[in-house]
Amino acid sequence: MRTDKPLLKVHDLHVAYGKATVVHGISLEVRNGxxxxxxxxxxxGKSTTLHAISGLIPKKAGRVEFDGRDLTNATPRDIVRAGIxxxxxxxxxxxxxxxxxxxxxxxxxxxxxxxxxxxxxxxxLFPELKEKRDDHASRLSGGQQQILAVAQxxxxxxxxxxxxxxxxxxxxxxxxxxxxxxxxxCKGGMAILLVEQLVEKALRHAGYCYLVETGRIAAAGTPRExxxxxxxxxxxxxxxxxxxx
Ligand SMILES: Nc1ncnc2c1ncn2[C@@H]1O[C@H](COP(=O)(O)OP(=O)(O)OP(=O)(O)O)[C@@H](O)[C@H]1O
Ligand SMILES: [Mg+2]
Numbered sequence: 001m002r003t004d005k006p007l008l009k010v011h012d013l014h015v016a017y018g019k020a021t022v023v024h025g026i027s028l029e030v031r032n033g034x035x036x037x038x039x040x041x042x043x044x045g046k047s048t049t050l051h052a053i054s055g056l057i058p059k060k061a062g063r064v065e066f067d068g069r070d071l072t073n074a075t076p077r078d079i080v081r082a083g084i085x086x087x088x089x090x091x092x093x094x095x096x097x098x099x100x101x102x103x104x105x106x107x108x109x110x111x112x113x114x115x116x117x118x119x120x121x122x123x124x125l126f127p128e129l130k131e132k133r134d135d136h137a138s139r140l141s142g143g144q145q146q147i148l149a150v151a152q153x154x155x156x157x158x159x160x161x162x163x164x165x166x167x168x169x170x171x172x173x174x175x176x177x178x179x180x181x182x183x184x185x186c187k188g189g190m191a192i193l194l195v196e197q198l199v200e201k202a203l204r205h206a207g208y209c210y211l212v213e214t215g216r217i218a219a220a221g222t223p224r225e226x227x228x229x230x231x232x233x234x235x236x237x238x239x240x241x242x243x244x245x
Contacts, residue, residue, distance in 0.1 A: 004031045006065075007191050008053070008084070008160055013062035015045075015052045021060065023048050024215040030160060030193050030208075035186045037202045038195045039226075040212035041235060046195045047089050049212070050162050053193075054086040055079045066160070080109045083159035087166060089195075091149040095138035099129050099148060102137050106152035118155050125181060126151050143174030150178055160191045167198060179205045199236060203227060211235060 006029035015023035023045045030036045040046050051057045053064055055076040064071045066082050074082070093102045103122055104114035123130035128144060129151055137145060146166055153161055163182065167175040175198065182192050183205050196202035203209065203223040211219040211231055219231040226232055 005068075006030060007032050007067055008193070009063075009065040010049075010053060011063040011065070013049060013052055013064070014060040015048050015057060016060045017048075022215050023052065025062070026212070026215065026217055028210050028217065028220070030191045032159075032191055033186050033189045034191055035183060035205055035207045036191070036193050037206040037209045038193065038212055039197075039199055039202060039209060039232075039235075040195075040218075042197075044212040045215040046212050047164055048215075050086060050164050050193070050195065053079075054084060054162065056086075077109070080156070080158075084162065085109075085153045085156045085158035085160070086162035087149050087153040087164065089164035090168060091146075091164075093137045093140075093145050093148045093152065095136065095145075097137060098134055099137055099140070100133045102148055102152055103129070103155050106155040109156055118157070122151050122155050125154065125184070143170045143177075146170055146174065147178065147181075150181065154181075154185065154190075158190065160193060161185065163192065163194045165195050165197060167196060167201075175201060199232070 008030040010026060010028045013023055013026045014021060026049055038046050052059050055074055059072060066084060071079055071082060103119060107115040107118055126147060129148060132140060137148060140148060150166055166178050179201060182194060186192055203226065206223050209221060209223060209226045210217050211226060213235060219226060219229045
């Protein structure tokens, strides 16, 4: 059972694109230092939910609270300042800039000129980026660019880091690297909300999971509870995602 007070609390969220409502009353919670995973098939409404939390798209109804503060109608900038940073799905880095300049961009929300003091910790966490600090990001592989995108989120020192399918299209080793860094960050007290298609891998790292189906939470629980639930098997029966390990 989850006992601590939630850091993020989403209550009865509804989101629509024009007349089409695609999120129909999602409620979820993320706790400090907890690795929370959102699973669900393509088009289930995962990214839409995340964008609404981050203030990137309007909410039709519902409430978002962060550390006891109502952020339902806050601007994306205020949401970042409150401590929520989202690494967008398929996030691309600035390929014409160096790795280090890409990282400094991640500090701009709080330090407009860039905060170099934060680089040392990031290079400790991501030694592969330290080696390439002066290279243009265009010279990185796809996997390294995605690691840079995650690092760009981490350097802002969010209290909640939201990662939308950071593993999409990447080799298994890179995926493992991203998930293990995320686990490490959680152990250091950061909360993570991760969307992932690779069910087995995600469940291995998760502390708590939500399964989203057509804009609703179809199941929620610990990885063990989710694995035992029929809903997971029904959702992915015959789907490619179940095979992802
Ligand atoms: N900008 C948009 N305008 C209109 N409809 C959209 C828009 N973005 C997403 N949708 C629709 O909303 C629904 C939910 O999409 P969403 O991107 O949230 O799904 P998802 O769970 O993130 O899927 P995926 O795993 O493919 O990333 C889908 O039916 C999608 O077609
Ligand atoms: Mg998505």
